[in-house]
Structures are given as C-alpha cells and as structure tokens.
Amino acid sequence: MRHEIKAQAYGPMGEPMAKAVSTCVHCGFCLSACPTYQELGTETDSPRGRIILMKEVLEGKLPLETAAPHLDACLGCLACVPACPSEVQYGDLISPFRALHQGQQKRTIGSRIKRMLAQRTLPFPKRFRLAARTGRLAKPLRSLLPAPLRVMLELLPDSLPAAQPLKSHYPAIGQTRGRVAMLRGCAQSVLDPDINVATIEVLNRNGIEVLVPPEQVCCGALSWHVGNLRQAQDFARRNLDAFPADVDAIVTNAAGCGSGMHEYPMILKGTPSEPTAVDFAGRVCDVSVYLAKLDRLEPIPACRPGLAIAYHDACHLSNAQGVRTEPRQLLSCIPGIQLREIADGHLCCGSAGTYNIDQPEIAASLGQQKAAGVIDTQAQIVAMGNIGCLTQIAKHLQLAGSAIEVRHTMQILRDAYAGRLGHELG
Known part of the structure; x- marks a missing residue:
C-alpha cells in the first residue's frame, strides 16, 4: 500500500517508479555491471545504492541535495538491467526521477x-x-x-565535415522489398553526416525505399535523460506528427535516439498522446534489426583478406534495446572479415549523452579503458552503432596513439558493398 500511495503522489510516472523500487531485492548482481561503481567503489554509486537514495527522496526521508551527487554520477547506461535477476527496470526510475526533481536541484x-x-x-x-x-x-x-x-x-572537434542535406525520399534500387522512415538525428548529422548517407545507401541497395520526413525534430533523448521533461515531450509530440504511419518501420542508426524514441510512452505517460506514443514506439527499430530481419541481403564482395573488425556494444543499443546479435550478424555477412570481441565490452565508454560534459573525469577514465580494450583486439577497424560512442572512442584511441579506424556499422557495410573496405588501410 505504501508504494501505491507514493505512486499516486508522483502522478502518471509514479507507478513505474514505485514498481522499480519495490522490485529491487538488493542482491548485488548489478555491482559488477555498473561502470561508475567500478570507478568510484562506493555503495551509493551503485544501482542498488541509487535506488535506495531515490526511494528515500521520494518518501521525504532524505534531502535531494544529499542524493544528487550520486544520481548525477549515474551514466544511465542501463548495464544493470540485463545483469539483474529480478528484472528491475532501472530506466523507469532514474529518468522519471530526474524529470521530477531537476528543477529543484541547486547547481552552480x-x-x-x-x-x-x-x-x-x-x-x-x-x-x-x-x-x-x-x-x-x-x-x-x-x-x-x-x-x-x-x-x-x-x-569540440578541431574540424567539422561538410553538411550533407538529405532529400525526403530515396527510392529502392531494383525490386522494392520494403519501405521505412528514417530519423536523421541531431548531433550525428553535424559530427558525421556520412552515417545517414551510408545507412540510406545500404537500405536502398537491399531494395528498401527510405523516407526522411522533413518535419522531424530531435528525438528528445538528451532532454529526457537530463530531466527536461517539457522539452522531451515537445520533441516527442512533434515526431509523432512528423513520421508517417504507412511504413514498415521507423528506423534509427543512433543507439541513444532509438532508445529515446522507445521511451515515448513513458515521456508522454498520462497525456492524451500516450496511446499514439505506444503505437509509435512499437514501430521504431534500429536499422541493424530491420536489415537482419530481411530474408536475405544483397551479396557483399569479399574484403581484404585478414581484415579484423572489433564490435563495440553501445549501451543504449545492447542494454536499453536488447540489440546485440543483429549488428554482429550483419558484419559477419562480409566475406573474409575476422569479427573480434572487446574485453569487458558491457562497460560504458563514458559518452552517455552529455555525461562527458557533466562528469569529465569519470568519462575520461572510462574512455581510456574502452580504448585500451579496443587496442587489445588488434583489429584494424572498430564498429559501433552510436555517434556518442564513435566520437568518444575515436578521441581516446587518438590520445593513445592508435591508428584503429572508428566506423559506424552502416559505413562499414556501405564500403564493403562498394568493394573498398579495408583497402585504404594498406
């Protein structure tokens, strides 16, 4: 009954928050999965510790100021979710909690x-x-x-690539096998617009017609994860209106964006838009998932013999969306490559939205560790499905003096289709 009363007190998002709190049995399986616990080594910087802190704040037993430093240090990577035997939905607690309390938090x-x-x-x-x-x-x-x-x-990067504006429609090459609408993303379209170009080329080559709705806006993930509920809801509603219903899927090629769009039902919970958001989220999928579900891919030419590619699991792809096998399956379709795993691959690289702005020391340490893990694979290329990871890992590989090339999975597939994968590496 206590959780029910607390849920009512915190509005539409109260019930999922209360359920997450009550489901946790404090077993400790999350400790080894949590990057910040590994870094800081304190109980209050572990998932179960943060759940207790949030519970105490919600029940009025602890001032927000006491809990805030430990909650701010959370990456939101959700590595604790697949590690939890009780299936605590930590994401249903941390993001709503931030949305409810960020306005009350004192900051410099x-x-x-x-x-x-x-x-x-x-x-x-x-x-x-x-x-x-x-x-x-x-x-x-x-x-x-x-x-x-x-x-x-x-x-900030030393230079930016030239902008690559996208058309609203890209017809399939050959027989049309499907039709999708694509999210173009925000930071990605500035930092590496070629990812969208590569994604469209791979889809078109496999007979998929691609729409890029011109009215679309930011997915809202960044706003949601830092507690700006109003901005997140505005972005979500605008995207509900912008994306067409007569497509097979709404595809994303950035893990954080896809995860954010899957959270539209929570972001819009208790509003008139919630039913539409539930239907919308059910049609969102990562581009690797969509391609992996096709009956077959167009044949890919063999790459340079002995080319080794490491695969990095972006947190909001593997943990939040449960997408792990599909990118590896697609890369394995390239004849001749050696696909290699990164040690402790479940640990976050430290990017996590604005985390490397908010917590630069922890982010830098995690970035260094991830770069070291990539280097240990002795691969020539490391693949991933998120722009935040791509920029973070590229930065720390460069700082480590490594020449390993950092590429999005779709860029690798596009280059493989073009017969130029790995040839520029010598």
Missing part, C-alpha cells in the same frame, strides 16, 4: 550555463554547427573561462 552558475547551452544547441543541428564553429575560435581563451565551459570547448 557554471553548471547551469553548461546545461542550458547543451540543451539549446545539441538538439538543433544548425545551432550546434554554429556553436561548434564559434567555440573553436574561443579555444585559445579557454583558460580564462569557468571550468564547466572549458570542458565543453575541449570536447
């Missing part, structure tokens, strides 16, 4: 400015591109800026 001026800038630029490609260019000009002055703003400047 620098931290508030940093969060405001991230939320007003990253979800808007034109703003993000302008901010990145402006920020590069300010890099020589970063020593004069507050620490939170210095972190943001240091994360």
